Amino acid sequence: MSTNWQRRAATRPKAVEAAKLVLLFALTVAGVLLTRAVLPERPALWPGLLLSAVACGALHRRRSRPLQALAVALLCTMGLGAVGYLLTPGVMGPLLVAQYATSVHTPRRTTWNSALAAAAGMVGAGLFGKAFHGSLILAVVNPAAWVLLSAAFGSYIRVRREYAAARAEHAAREREEEARHRVIQERMRIARELHDVVAHHLTLADAQAATAAHLSRTHPEQAFDIIGKLPGTTAAALRELKATVGLLREDTDTADLAPAPGLRQLPELVDACSAAGLQVTVAVEGQARRLTPVLDLTAYRIIQEALTNVTKHAATRTAQVRLSYTPDHLTLTVSNDTAAESPAPARGPGGGFGLLGMRERATAVGGTFHAGRRPHGGFEVACTLPLDGHADGHPAADDDSRDHSPDESHDERHDSRHDEGPAT
Structure with missing residues (x-):
């Protein structure tokens, strides 16, 4: 079942995003209603619902424009505090989500600068708000701590993602290096085979030809005998060369290749x-x-x-x-x-x-x-x-x-x- 839901979610990203925002708005409204119910002086309901809706709507751009979404959510949350709502985690839901998204999608310096600015805004809203003027912890410390906690969690997730990306990149480089190493080793192996085949048989053919030419006048029978063996040498060279080069052909039937010599x-x-x-x-x-x-x-x-x-x-x-x-x-x-x-020949670059x-x-x-x-x-x-x-x-x-x-x-x-x- 979870696999089916994941498949559907992957094919409908906009619908999933809309469902997330609606759920967040519902939770925020629940927090607003709960806070309004426990306060001695009940603040107006409609400003709370309107500010919650605007803050949740701004989160639609939290990935592409995280700082702008954070600014809108911060202003709306400060407005809720100014109206008289107690800034609980339920009421601050859009702000916490915006701060988390900012920490995930922005560099470390930007993350903590924005977190400090949002915490300062919560402190100001708590100091000048109407709710719980007598409780400094509930009005000031609690909202700022939630903002900083959200920033820290987002930074942790960003570091984890960067580490995973770095590991994947490192693994990709290692695979590329291994593939390059295998190619180099294969080229060296083929070069050794070709060198052994060509150098050996051509050397023998050259020596036979030179010997036959030397004996052609004084011992013509031996010269003709050596010349008669020359085609066998060149034929062996062609057979081994064909077997070696044939391994490079993808469409070569291995049954047609000669076995490796031994x-x-x-x-x-x-x-x-x-x-x-x-x-x-x-x-x-x-x-x-x-x-x-x-x-x-x-x-x-x-x-x-x-x-x-x-x-x-x-x-x-x-x-x-x-x-x-x-x-x-x-x-x-x-x-x-x-x-x-x-005499030893001169040592040259060849x-x-x-x-x-x-x-x-x-x-x-x-x-x-x-x-x-x-x-x-x-x-x-x-x-x-x-x-x-x-x-x-x-x-x-x-x-x-x-x-x-x-x-x-x-x-x-x-x-x-x-x-x-x-x-x-």
Whole structure:
């Protein structure tokens, strides 16, 4: 039932406002009649009814023009006191409502200035009125106290509303920031995927083409064999690129998309690197375990990016991949020996994001990452990924992840260029 009344009230605001004013007028008239009945000298009835009607009618503008409505109600209430009525809360009803509306819809300074003015008016009406000259409390203190109490209650409601509005605005800003953060994270994820797909396959295709061109005169059979494998490399790039970009299409059927790559594609990755002239050996230590799709993709992408860096920048043509399984972690290590160091290229503004992307992938699943020179020469990329199923996207709090400051990450990227050149 209350829901039906609320629905009707929301659809008929003018009717509800008129009903409120009529009810207030009825209560005010009741207060006037009660006061007139208990006074020794009964004041005239018609001035009391007329002033009550005018005061209630002025409340129609209490929201749009609160100060004007308060002024009219104050003058009418003072008129009731001058006529001889005792200023009780029932008689002062329109004034109290007007003071409350003023406190709700005006600033704090205006609220209390108007409240003090209305209280002073009630004091004057009590001092110079005809009713109860012998009772200072009933004639002066009581009306002023009711006015100030109404102002205080209205101020409290205004503060509550302002606080609720501020909380709603803060919550809206937080939702907007969270949405913006999610968009940025998604853009970074897509950028990493595109970088890994495009950089790896184009690097292999470039290496195969360069090797074929180099061998075309001296070993044409090997050159033709490498050229024959080149379409497979570009086709794999197109497939992965289509799968990655296809996730951005809302009307793409997921059945048409290739599954995300993982360690099961590691032999194909090794063959592709071999076609580009990089001999990769893979060693597995411990009992292999089934990885979650996220960890599987992360491990594959880190190995893929590390081998891509070796293909592009290292002087040596060999690389070693080691997968070490423990009950709680999977450790990936990609290393290469340097047979003949090439001079480190100059560090320019176009440095790549290969090491940074690998670090982001590792830390995103709660793992650790390290890349740098090996003591006996060459370069090594190592990361540890958790297998306990409790990784929640926060970096693991171990010594390796804590000890890497931004400056050391900077040095890692700089050192990598002595063996691998700029990371892709």
